[in-house]
Amino acid sequence: MTTSTPTAEGLPGRPSAAVRASSFLHRHPRLRLAGLLSAPMLWLVVAYLGSLAVMFVTAFWRLDTGGFVAVLDRTPSLQNFTELLTEDVYRRVALRTLGIAAAVTVVDTLVALPMAFYMAKVASPRTRKVLVALVLTPLWASYLVKAYAWRTMLAEDGVVNWALGPVGGRGPGFGVAATAITLGYLWLPYMILPVFAGLERIPDSLLEASGDLGGTAGRTFRTVVLPLLFPSIVAGSIFTFSLTLGDYIAVKIVGGSTQMFANVIYDNIGVAGNLPFAAAAAVFPVVAILLYLALVRRTGALDNL
Amino acid sequence: MSQPAGATTPVVSLRGLRKEFPGVGGGARVVAVDGVDLDIAEGEFVTLLGPSGSGKTTVLRMIAGFETPSGGQVLLRGADVTRTAPFERDVNTVFQDYALFPHMTVLQNVEYGLRVKKVPRVQRRERALEALAGVRLEGMEKRAPGQLSGGQRQRVALARALVNRPSVLLLDEPLGALDLKLREQMQVELKQIQREVGITFVFVTHDQEEALTMSDRIVVFNRGRVDQVGSPAEIYEHPRTTFVAGFVGTSNLLHAKASEALLGEAGLFSVRPEKIRLLADGEDPVTGETVAPAVVEEVVYAGATTRIVARLDAGDSLVVQRQNQRTSSLDTEGLRGARVRLAWSREHASRLPDDDG
Numbered sequence: 260m261t262t263s264t265p266t267a268e269g270l271p272g273r274p275s276a277a278v279r280a281s282s283f284l285h286r287h288p289r290l291r292l293a294g295l296l297s298a299p300m301l302w303l304v305v306a307y308l309g310s311l312a313v314m315f316v317t318a319f320w321r322l323d324t325g326g327f328v329a330v331l332d333r334t335p336s337l338q339n340f341t342e343l344l345t346e347d348v349y350r351r352v353a354l355r356t357l358g359i360a361a362a363v364t365v366v367d368t369l370v371a372l373p374m375a376f377y378m379a380k381v382a383s384p385r386t387r388k389v390l391v392a393l394v395l396t397p398l399w400a401s402y403l404v405k406a407y408a409w410r411t412m413l414a415e416d417g418v419v420n421w422a423l424g425p426v427g428g429r430g431p432g433f434g435v436a437a438t439a440i441t442l443g444y445l446w447l448p449y450m451i452l453p454v455f456a457g458l459e460r461i462p463d464s465l466l467e468a469s470g471d472l473g474g475t476a477g478r479t480f481r482t483v484v485l486p487l488l489f490p491s492i493v494a495g496s497i498f499t500f501s502l503t504l505g506d507y508i509a510v511k512i513v514g515g516s517t518q519m520f521a522n523v524i525y526d527n528i529g530v531a532g533n534l535p536f537a538a539a540a541a542v543f544p545v546v547a548i549l550l551y552l553a554l555v556r557r558t559g560a561l562d563n564l
Numbered sequence: 565m566s567q568p569a570g571a572t573t574p575v576v577s578l579r580g581l582r583k584e585f586p587g588v589g590g591g592a593r594v595v596a597v598d599g600v601d602l603d604i605a606e607g608e609f610v611t612l613l614g615p616s617g618s619g620k621t622t623v624l625r626m627i628a629g630f631e632t633p634s635g636g637q638v639l640l641r642g643a644d645v646t647r648t649a650p651f652e653r654d655v656n657t658v659f660q661d662y663a664l665f666p667h668m669t670v671l672q673n674v675e676y677g678l679r680v681k682k683v684p685r686v687q688r689r690e691r692a693l694e695a696l697a698g699v700r701l702e703g704m705e706k707r708a709p710g711q712l713s714g715g716q717r718q719r720v721a722l723a724r725a726l727v728n729r730p731s732v733l734l735l736d737e738p739l740g741a742l743d744l745k746l747r748e749q750m751q752v753e754l755k756q757i758q759r760e761v762g763i764t765f766v767f768v769t770h771d772q773e774e775a776l777t778m779s780d781r782i783v784v785f786n787r788g789r790v791d792q793v794g795s796p797a798e799i800y801e802h803p804r805t806t807f808v809a810g811f812v813g814t815s816n817l818l819h820a821k822a823s824e825a826l827l828g829e830a831g832l833f834s835v836r837p838e839k840i841r842l843l844a845d846g847e848d849p850v851t852g853e854t855v856a857p858a859v860v861e862e863v864v865y866a867g868a869t870t871r872i873v874a875r876l877d878a879g880d881s882l883v884v885q886r887q888n889q890r891t892s893s894l895d896t897e898g899l900r901g902a903r904v905r906l907a908w909s910r911e912h913a914s915r916l917p918d919d920d921g
Contacts, residue, residue, distance in 0.1 A: 462661060462663065464659045464660075464661055464663035465663050465665060467628075467630050467650070467657070467659070467663065468657070468659060468663035468664075468665070469665075469676070470629075470630075470649070470650040470651045471628060471629075471630075471650050471651070471655075471656055471657045471725075472651075472656065472676050472677035472680060472724070472725075472728065473651045473677055473680040473681050473728070474651055474676075474680050475651055478680060482676075483665060486667045487666070487667055
């Protein structure tokens with residue numbers, strides 16, 4: 260690199276330290292990149308991957324509660340996993356949790372599609388801004404406030420029963436359905452926003468072209484909008500699905516005696532103090548999400564994210 | 565299409581067509597199209613020409629059914645379709661951005677209209693391939709639109725519309741996104757294709773040259789109204805308003821004072837630059853020619869032609885366009901500031917209405 264020296268000669272006097280450091284980094288792009296990324300990388304590796312690894316290792320330990328005092332047994336064993344897979348109660352809780360996660364995802368998709376469509380394609384630019392703000396505001400409110408709001412609404416003398424009473428209906432009461440409704444409400448913005456963004460990326464002319472070629476609104480939705488929107492729906496579903504898998508608070512508030520899988524983890528950390536078993540249980544949602552990601556990856560939906 | 569297509573029934577009829585849009589931020593309503601009447605005959609190539617915001621695209625979108633008129637009627641072969649949905653109209657559109665479905669192959673794009681209309685698979689395939697051959701895209705069926713060049717996408721859009729054999733093909737500035745060379749080539753091709761398929765084309769453009777080269781008839785739009793309808797020659801040679809004179813070709817206007825002195829008639833006149841010649845020293849004008857003494861203010865050499873701006877002694881300045889048959893840029897340089905005599909045939913000065921803006 261003989262060309263790098265003349266630049267300094269051309270300047271009057273000696274350049275300041277900052278300028279020299281800056282030009283040194285300019286000539287060494289790899290060093291610059293390292294300086295920029297080392298701190299966040301360290302954080303990611305230590306705090307995030309590190310804690311995951313520790314959890315994974317812990318899952319193979321065992322808390323021996325046979326004696327008078329619980330003893331941590333560090334010899335690797337699969338006993339926690341065997342227990343999780345063979346005990347009937349864990350299998351039921353796991354299936355129930357997956358069912359609720361699937362239901363939340365489906366309901367959110369069905370609610371988000373028309374709402375996002377209205378926001379992106381029908382509303383005037385001004386109304387659109389207001390609607391985006393309205394979708395976002397619940398995210399700024401406390402989780403507990405929102406969950407308790409649903410508890411009041413779904414209670415025996417709550418507004419849901421009061422509204423359905425005259426037509427002879429009743430609310431679902433506290434239980435699985437109430438949990439799915441509450442979680443569906445809580446995660447709805449995470450579905451609306453990616454779907455809205457996806458719809459905004461579809462030019463209006465594509466919808467017009469479909470109509471122009473004889474396609475009715477339903478046809479256009481099925482053959483043009485939905486395929487182009489699929490990656491956005493998948494992006495939203497990753498949120499709704501994984502957030503539901505990890506939730507244990509809403510179910511405590513509106514679920515009655517219902518348990519979700521995260522409750523198993525939480526109870527083993529707190530009440531039972533059985534950290535190895537909690538770690539083994541925590542592997543379950545991680546695996547479920549990884550399987551889900553692998554599944555959507557096969558559809559090609561992640562390529563366009 | 566309940567009515568038989570008689571020779572006298574126009575394919576498209578617009579009757580007092582109006583379109584208003586709500587003003588931005590609660591402002592006054594904007595009148596985009598203000599009472600347009602137009603009949604388009606079978607097999608015609610009609611161009612809607614005008615600057616942006618003149619209402620030409622809105623008119624096209626009302627024919628397609630994407631906009632509902634605020635007033636007036638749209639008739640297709642005599643049948644009122646003013647309130648008919650786009651998917652029930654026998655028209656197809658080539659969009660400015662082509663609007664090809666990115667998740668479908670070229671063939672699937674072209675087949676789309678036929679698939680929607682439930683044309684059997686074999687026949688569908690056959691017609692789509694035929695349409696693609698018609699626009700010289702054989703062998704491209706399996707490609708995705710993203711893999712095509714701008715010109716190729718343009719052709720796919722054309723094939724996708726033509727394969728449905730519509731009564732009318734609407735084209736919304738379809739060449740706007742192409743570079744100059746390709747645009748000129750596509751102008752010729754579009755015209756050829758139109759002649760081959762014999763379908764009525766309604767073409768929207770703001771490019772006056774494009775309009776002049778391609779159209780059977782030009783409809784000049786100005787602020788939501790039609791200023792003039794006529795053949796390219798009529799529009800160019802005999803513009804009826806100042807706007808048309810200025811928008812199509814170079815505006816060369818003689819106002820009342822100059823026209824009275826030179827033509828013996830006070831009024832507003834338009835003379836096209838290439839109709840004016842410079843008289844050589846001592847050369848006599850031909851009978852019927854108007855002669856105007858002038859001073860050359862500016863000379864612009866442009867390769868094939870030279871443009872000379874001359875200030876008339878009688879007032880006003882005119883642009884003269886001269887073919888560079890023998891002259892070169894060196895000769896033209898010396899002209900600046902020279903006294904010259906301009907001459908043009910009397911019939912090439914078109915009278916314009918004085919009152920129009």
